[in-house]
Amino acid sequence: MPLAVLLHELGHATPQLMTGQSVEIRLGSGSNAKEFRVGKLKLLITPLSMNVGFASIERDVSKNLQVVSFLMGPVVSLISCVGLYLLSRYELPHLPQYLVNFGLYFTLFQFLFTAIPMYYPSYFGAYEGMPSDGRQVLELLGLMKGQGAQT
Incomplete structure (x- = not known):
C-alpha cells in the first residue's frame, strides 16, 4: 500500500516538478515523519x-497545471492497476502472486475513489471531508461548486 500511495502522489507531483515548482509529499498522518529531499521534492x-498520502499542489500556478496535477494521481493509479493486472496473468510463486493481486485491487479502488467526484465520508479516516481528485478537477473547471460555495 505505501508504494502504491507514493506512486499516486508522485503522479500529482510530477507536472509541478517539471515546471520548476517545489512539491511536498506526506505519507502517513503522524507527527513523527522523517524528511527526505530530492531536488525540489x-x-x-x-x-x-x-x-494515507498527500501531495501539495500549488494554487498560484495556472489552472491547467493544477488540473493536470490533480488528474495525474488517478492516472498513475490506473496505469499501476493495469500493469499489475498484466503481471497477475503470469504464474508466480504464492507470495508474489498474493502481493500482485492485493496491489491490483488496492490500485483499482485507489483509482476509483480518487477519480469519483465526491467529498470523502468519515469512514475514509484522515481524508474525511476532503474533496477527491476528481471533485477538485470539476471544481477548478467550474463544473461543480465547492462545499460552502454560494448557490
Missing part, C-alpha cells in the same frame, strides 16, 4: 504510513 514519511 520534499518527502515526509511517517513510520507505518500505509494508505
Whole structure:
C-alpha cells in the first residue's frame, strides 16, 4: 500500500516538478515523519504510513497545471492497476502472486475513489471531508461548486 500511495502522489507531483515548482509529499498522518529531499521534492514519511498520502499542489500556478496535477494521481493509479493486472496473468510463486493481486485491487479502488467526484465520508479516516481528485478537477473547471460555495 505505501508504494502504491507514493506512486499516486508522485503522479500529482510530477507536472509541478517539471515546471520548476517545489512539491511536498506526506505519507502517513503522524507527527513523527522523517524528511527526505530530492531536488525540489520534499518527502515526509511517517513510520507505518500505509494508505494515507498527500501531495501539495500549488494554487498560484495556472489552472491547467493544477488540473493536470490533480488528474495525474488517478492516472498513475490506473496505469499501476493495469500493469499489475498484466503481471497477475503470469504464474508466480504464492507470495508474489498474493502481493500482485492485493496491489491490483488496492490500485483499482485507489483509482476509483480518487477519480469519483465526491467529498470523502468519515469512514475514509484522515481524508474525511476532503474533496477527491476528481471533485477538485470539476471544481477548478467550474463544473461543480465547492462545499460552502454560494448557490
